[in-house]
Amino acid sequence: MSEEIKNFLYLNRRAPYGTIYAWESLEVVLIGAAFDQKVSLAFVDDGVFQIAKGQDTSGIGMKNFSPTYAALGDYDVHQLFVEKESLEERGLTVDDLMHLTWEDEDEDWAEKDSIQVVSRLELAEIIAAQDVVFSF
Amino acid sequence: MKFAIQINEGPYQHQASDSAYQFTKAALEKGHEVFRVFFYHDGVGNGTRLTTPPQDDRHIVNRWAELAEQHNLDMVVCVAAAQRRGLVDDGEAERNQKDATNLHPKFRISGLGQLIEAAVQSERLVVFGD
Numbered sequence: 001m002s003e004e005i006k007n008f009l010y011l012n013r014r015a016p017y018g019t020i021y022a023w024e025s026l027e028v029v030l031i032g033a034a035f036d037q038k039v040s041l042a043f044v045d046d047g048v049f050q051i052a053k054g055q056d057t058s059g060i061g062m063k064n065f066s067p068t069y070a071a072l073g074d075y076d077v078h079q080l081f082v083e084k085e086s087l088e089e090r091g092l093t094v095d096d097l098m099h100l101t102w103e104d105e106d107e108d109w110a111e112k113d114s115i116q117v118v119s120r121l122e123l124a125e126i127i128a129a130q131d132v133v134f135s136f
Numbered sequence: 137m138k139f140a141i142q143i144n145e146g147p148y149q150h151q152a153s154d155s156a157y158q159f160t161k162a163a164l165e166k167g168h169e170v171f172r173v174f175f176y177h178d179g180v181g182n183g184t185r186l187t188t189p190p191q192d193d194r195h196i197v198n199r200w201a202e203l204a205e206q207h208n209l210d211m212v213v214c215v216a217a218a219q220r221r222g223l224v225d226d227g228e229a230e231r232n233q234k235d236a237t238n239l240h241p242k243f244r245i246s247g248l249g250q251l252i253e254a255a256v257q258s259e260r261l262v263v264f265g266d
Contacts, residue, residue: 006256020220021144024177027216031248035256132255134142135263 006131008037012047013136016066017057022050023065025136030068033075037132040079041072042123048086051115053098066098073102078114085120138169140254144265146178147196148189153182156264157199164207172210172254173200175243177265180223183213185240201242211243212250 010029016022032039043051050069057064072078080100087093100114118126127133141160145152160170175182187197204211213223218239219232225239239245255261 004256008255020177024217028176028248028251032252035249035252037252037256132261133263134255134261135265136144 006037007129008032008039008132008134009127009130010039010041011127011133011135012041012043012050013045014050015046016050016055017060017062021136022047023063025134026065026068028134028136029072029077030075033072033077039077040081040126041077042081042083042126044083044086044123046086046090048082048090048092048097051080051082051097051100052092053096069098069100073100073114076102078102078112079116080114081116081118081123081126083120083123084117087117137163137260138171138258139163140171140251140258140261141173142251142254142261142263142265143173143175143179143182144177144263146181147187149178150266152264152266153179153196153200154194156262157196157203159262159264160209161203164203164209170207170209171258172212172250174251174254175211175213176217176251178217178221179265180213180218180221183211183218183223183240183243184238186238197240201240204242212246213239213243214251215245215247218245 010025012025014021055064055066094117101111102114103109104112141156143153143156147153189195203209223239224234224237225245226237229237
Protein backbone atom coordinates (compact mmCIF):
# COMPACT_ATOMS: atom_id res chain seq x y z
CA MET A 1 0.00 0.00 0.00
CA SER A 2 1.24 3.45 -0.90
CA GLU A 3 2.08 5.92 1.86
CA GLU A 4 0.74 8.72 -0.27
CA ILE A 5 -2.38 10.48 1.00
CA LYS A 6 -4.77 11.66 -1.66
CA ASN A 7 -7.88 13.81 -1.66
CA PHE A 8 -10.85 11.57 -2.41
CA LEU A 9 -14.23 13.04 -3.26
CA TYR A 10 -17.36 10.93 -3.57
CA LEU A 11 -19.77 12.82 -5.79
CA ASN A 12 -23.33 11.67 -5.08
CA ARG A 13 -25.74 12.77 -7.78
CA ARG A 14 -28.76 10.49 -7.52
CA ALA A 15 -31.82 9.99 -5.33
CA PRO A 16 -31.36 7.29 -2.68
CA TYR A 17 -33.82 4.59 -3.74
CA GLY A 18 -34.71 4.73 -7.46
CA THR A 19 -31.39 3.07 -8.30
CA ILE A 20 -28.68 1.34 -6.28
CA TYR A 21 -25.97 3.95 -6.93
CA ALA A 22 -26.40 5.79 -3.63
CA TRP A 23 -26.19 2.65 -1.49
CA GLU A 24 -23.29 1.14 -3.39
CA SER A 25 -21.50 4.50 -3.24
CA LEU A 26 -21.86 4.43 0.53
CA GLU A 27 -20.36 0.93 0.55
CA VAL A 28 -17.28 2.27 -1.23
CA VAL A 29 -17.03 5.15 1.27
CA LEU A 30 -17.16 2.73 4.22
CA ILE A 31 -14.53 0.40 2.76
CA GLY A 32 -12.41 3.33 1.58
CA ALA A 33 -12.40 4.84 5.07
CA ALA A 34 -9.94 2.12 6.10
CA PHE A 35 -7.36 3.42 3.62
CA ASP A 36 -6.33 6.61 5.44
CA GLN A 37 -7.02 8.97 2.56
CA LYS A 38 -8.47 12.44 2.96
CA VAL A 39 -12.11 11.82 2.19
CA SER A 40 -15.03 14.12 1.51
CA LEU A 41 -18.49 13.62 0.07
CA ALA A 42 -20.52 15.96 -2.09
CA PHE A 43 -24.26 15.84 -2.67
CA VAL A 44 -25.59 17.46 -5.83
CA ASP A 45 -28.71 17.24 -8.01
CA ASP A 46 -31.13 14.59 -6.63
CA GLY A 47 -28.20 13.33 -4.53
CA VAL A 48 -29.23 15.85 -1.87
CA PHE A 49 -32.20 13.58 -1.11
CA GLN A 50 -29.75 10.92 0.13
CA ILE A 51 -29.28 12.87 3.36
CA ALA A 52 -32.85 14.15 3.72
CA LYS A 53 -34.24 13.50 7.19
CA GLY A 54 -37.29 11.40 7.94
CA GLN A 55 -36.71 8.81 5.25
CA ASP A 56 -39.27 5.98 5.37
CA THR A 57 -38.92 3.05 2.98
CA SER A 58 -41.58 0.84 4.56
CA GLY A 59 -43.83 1.21 1.51
CA ILE A 60 -41.26 0.11 -1.08
CA GLY A 61 -39.73 -2.97 0.52
CA MET A 62 -36.19 -1.60 0.56
CA LYS A 63 -33.74 -1.14 3.38
CA ASN A 64 -33.63 2.40 4.75
CA PHE A 65 -29.88 2.95 4.75
CA SER A 66 -30.03 6.64 5.70
CA PRO A 67 -28.92 5.96 9.33
CA THR A 68 -25.56 4.88 7.88
CA TYR A 69 -24.74 8.51 7.00
CA ALA A 70 -24.90 9.36 10.70
CA ALA A 71 -22.13 6.80 11.32
CA LEU A 72 -19.71 8.41 8.85
CA GLY A 73 -18.28 10.67 11.56
CA ASP A 74 -17.07 7.54 13.39
CA TYR A 75 -15.20 6.55 10.21
CA ASP A 76 -13.43 9.91 10.22
CA VAL A 77 -15.50 11.02 7.24
CA HIS A 78 -16.75 14.43 8.26
CA GLN A 79 -16.63 16.71 5.25
CA LEU A 80 -20.01 16.54 3.58
CA PHE A 81 -20.56 19.26 1.00
CA VAL A 82 -24.11 19.97 -0.12
CA GLU A 83 -24.69 22.14 -3.15
CA LYS A 84 -26.86 25.15 -2.30
CA GLU A 85 -28.44 25.42 -5.76
CA SER A 86 -29.43 21.75 -5.75
CA LEU A 87 -31.25 22.25 -2.44
CA GLU A 88 -32.98 25.39 -3.67
CA GLU A 89 -34.04 23.83 -6.97
CA ARG A 90 -35.82 21.13 -4.96
CA GLY A 91 -37.43 23.45 -2.43
CA LEU A 92 -35.18 22.16 0.35
CA THR A 93 -33.16 23.92 3.01
CA VAL A 94 -30.47 22.57 5.32
CA ASP A 95 -33.24 22.06 7.91
CA ASP A 96 -34.68 19.31 5.70
CA LEU A 97 -31.41 17.36 5.99
CA MET A 98 -30.30 15.00 8.73
CA HIS A 99 -28.19 16.63 11.43
CA LEU A 100 -24.88 14.89 10.79
CA THR A 101 -22.04 15.50 13.19
CA TRP A 102 -18.54 14.34 14.08
CA GLU A 103 -16.37 14.64 17.16
CA ASP A 104 -13.14 16.60 16.82
CA GLU A 105 -10.36 14.71 18.57
CA ASP A 106 -8.16 17.84 18.51
CA GLU A 107 -10.72 19.91 20.38
CA ASP A 108 -11.60 17.59 23.25
CA TRP A 109 -14.08 15.68 21.11
CA ALA A 110 -16.24 18.73 20.48
CA GLU A 111 -19.27 17.87 18.38
CA LYS A 112 -19.22 19.63 15.02
CA ASP A 113 -21.48 19.73 11.99
CA SER A 114 -20.37 17.54 9.11
CA ILE A 115 -22.55 19.24 6.51
CA GLN A 116 -21.30 22.34 4.74
CA VAL A 117 -23.60 24.04 2.25
CA VAL A 118 -21.54 25.38 -0.64
CA SER A 119 -22.43 27.17 -3.86
CA ARG A 120 -22.14 25.52 -7.27
CA LEU A 121 -19.09 27.68 -7.96
CA GLU A 122 -17.43 26.69 -4.68
CA LEU A 123 -18.16 23.04 -5.34
CA ALA A 124 -16.54 23.32 -8.76
CA GLU A 125 -13.40 24.56 -7.03
CA ILE A 126 -13.59 21.75 -4.46
CA ILE A 127 -13.88 19.17 -7.26
CA ALA A 128 -10.98 20.75 -9.14
CA ALA A 129 -8.79 20.43 -6.03
CA GLN A 130 -9.28 16.63 -5.73
CA ASP A 131 -6.90 13.87 -6.71
CA VAL A 132 -9.66 11.31 -7.15
CA VAL A 133 -13.37 11.84 -7.85
CA PHE A 134 -15.70 8.86 -7.57
CA SER A 135 -18.87 9.78 -9.41
CA PHE A 136 -22.04 7.94 -8.42
CA MET B 137 0.47 7.79 -17.47
CA LYS B 138 -0.94 5.22 -15.09
CA PHE B 139 -4.73 4.80 -15.27
CA ALA B 140 -7.36 3.08 -13.16
CA ILE B 141 -10.64 2.34 -14.92
CA GLN B 142 -14.03 1.97 -13.23
CA ILE B 143 -17.05 0.65 -15.14
CA ASN B 144 -20.46 1.19 -13.56
CA GLU B 145 -22.89 -0.16 -16.16
CA GLY B 146 -23.72 -3.53 -17.65
CA PRO B 147 -22.91 -4.62 -21.21
CA TYR B 148 -25.17 -3.94 -24.21
CA GLN B 149 -27.75 -2.00 -22.16
CA HIS B 150 -25.31 0.88 -21.83
CA GLN B 151 -22.33 2.18 -23.78
CA ALA B 152 -20.15 2.59 -20.67
CA SER B 153 -18.34 -0.73 -21.11
CA ASP B 154 -17.78 -0.11 -24.84
CA SER B 155 -16.37 3.36 -24.17
CA ALA B 156 -14.19 2.03 -21.37
CA TYR B 157 -12.91 -0.71 -23.65
CA GLN B 158 -12.07 1.74 -26.45
CA PHE B 159 -10.38 4.07 -23.97
CA THR B 160 -8.39 1.29 -22.31
CA LYS B 161 -7.31 -0.21 -25.64
CA ALA B 162 -6.23 3.19 -26.99
CA ALA B 163 -4.36 4.04 -23.78
CA LEU B 164 -2.48 0.72 -23.83
CA GLU B 165 -1.64 1.07 -27.53
CA LYS B 166 -0.20 4.53 -26.82
CA GLY B 167 2.08 2.97 -24.22
CA HIS B 168 0.20 4.03 -21.10
CA GLU B 169 -0.25 1.72 -18.16
CA VAL B 170 -3.62 0.51 -16.89
CA PHE B 171 -3.22 -0.52 -13.27
CA ARG B 172 -6.63 -2.15 -13.00
CA VAL B 173 -10.10 -2.27 -14.54
CA PHE B 174 -12.72 -2.41 -11.80
CA PHE B 175 -16.30 -3.46 -12.51
CA TYR B 176 -18.93 -2.08 -10.15
CA HIS B 177 -22.74 -1.78 -9.93
CA ASP B 178 -24.30 -3.54 -12.97
CA GLY B 179 -20.82 -3.34 -14.52
CA VAL B 180 -20.15 -6.74 -12.93
CA GLY B 181 -22.28 -8.20 -15.75
CA ASN B 182 -19.37 -7.58 -18.10
CA GLY B 183 -17.68 -10.56 -16.48
CA THR B 184 -20.05 -13.41 -17.26
CA ARG B 185 -18.65 -16.05 -19.59
CA LEU B 186 -22.21 -17.14 -20.47
CA THR B 187 -22.85 -14.03 -22.57
CA THR B 188 -24.01 -14.98 -26.08
CA PRO B 189 -24.63 -11.99 -28.33
CA PRO B 190 -25.85 -12.38 -31.95
CA GLN B 191 -23.00 -13.32 -34.29
CA ASP B 192 -22.97 -9.98 -36.08
CA ASP B 193 -22.57 -8.04 -32.82
CA ARG B 194 -19.45 -7.37 -30.76
CA HIS B 195 -18.76 -9.82 -27.94
CA ILE B 196 -18.15 -7.42 -25.08
CA VAL B 197 -16.99 -10.02 -22.55
CA ASN B 198 -14.61 -11.84 -24.90
CA ARG B 199 -13.28 -8.53 -26.18
CA TRP B 200 -12.28 -7.54 -22.64
CA ALA B 201 -10.80 -11.00 -22.09
CA GLU B 202 -8.68 -10.72 -25.26
CA LEU B 203 -7.42 -7.28 -24.24
CA ALA B 204 -6.55 -8.66 -20.81
CA GLU B 205 -4.70 -11.55 -22.42
CA GLN B 206 -2.68 -9.25 -24.70
CA HIS B 207 -1.75 -6.71 -22.06
CA ASN B 208 -1.89 -8.74 -18.86
CA LEU B 209 -4.73 -6.54 -17.59
CA ASP B 210 -6.01 -6.95 -14.06
CA MET B 211 -9.82 -7.07 -14.34
CA VAL B 212 -11.64 -7.12 -11.01
CA VAL B 213 -15.34 -7.63 -10.36
CA CYS B 214 -16.62 -6.24 -7.04
CA VAL B 215 -17.61 -9.10 -4.76
CA ALA B 216 -20.55 -7.35 -3.05
CA ALA B 217 -21.99 -6.14 -6.35
CA ALA B 218 -21.37 -9.58 -7.89
CA GLN B 219 -23.13 -11.46 -5.10
CA ARG B 220 -26.24 -9.29 -5.49
CA ARG B 221 -26.32 -9.88 -9.23
CA GLY B 222 -25.41 -13.55 -9.45
CA LEU B 223 -21.83 -13.38 -10.73
CA VAL B 224 -20.11 -16.45 -9.29
CA ASP B 225 -16.63 -17.96 -9.43
CA ASP B 226 -15.43 -21.21 -7.84
CA GLY B 227 -14.68 -19.61 -4.50
CA GLU B 228 -18.02 -17.83 -4.30
CA ALA B 229 -19.90 -20.95 -5.40
CA GLU B 230 -18.34 -22.89 -2.56
CA ARG B 231 -18.80 -20.13 0.02
CA ASN B 232 -22.44 -19.53 -0.84
CA GLN B 233 -23.40 -23.10 -1.82
CA LYS B 234 -24.20 -22.30 -5.45
CA ASP B 235 -24.49 -25.09 -8.02
CA ALA B 236 -22.91 -23.16 -10.89
CA THR B 237 -20.30 -20.57 -11.79
CA ASN B 238 -20.34 -17.99 -14.57
CA LEU B 239 -17.32 -15.74 -14.16
CA HIS B 240 -15.03 -15.59 -17.19
CA PRO B 241 -11.55 -16.86 -16.19
CA LYS B 242 -9.87 -13.60 -17.27
CA PHE B 243 -11.81 -11.75 -14.55
CA ARG B 244 -11.42 -12.16 -10.83
CA ILE B 245 -13.76 -11.37 -7.93
CA SER B 246 -12.40 -9.23 -5.13
CA GLY B 247 -13.33 -6.49 -2.71
CA LEU B 248 -13.89 -2.75 -2.98
CA GLY B 249 -10.47 -2.22 -1.44
CA GLN B 250 -9.12 -3.07 -4.89
CA LEU B 251 -10.92 -0.02 -6.30
CA ILE B 252 -9.56 2.26 -3.60
CA GLU B 253 -6.07 0.85 -4.06
CA ALA B 254 -6.30 1.39 -7.82
CA ALA B 255 -7.32 5.03 -7.27
CA VAL B 256 -4.43 5.54 -4.85
CA GLN B 257 -1.84 3.87 -7.08
CA SER B 258 -2.86 5.45 -10.38
CA GLU B 259 -2.42 8.98 -11.64
CA ARG B 260 -5.97 9.10 -13.01
CA LEU B 261 -9.16 7.25 -12.14
CA VAL B 262 -11.51 7.29 -15.13
CA VAL B 263 -15.12 6.37 -14.35
CA PHE B 264 -17.44 5.14 -17.10
CA GLY B 265 -21.19 5.27 -16.53
CA ASP B 266 -24.09 7.69 -16.36
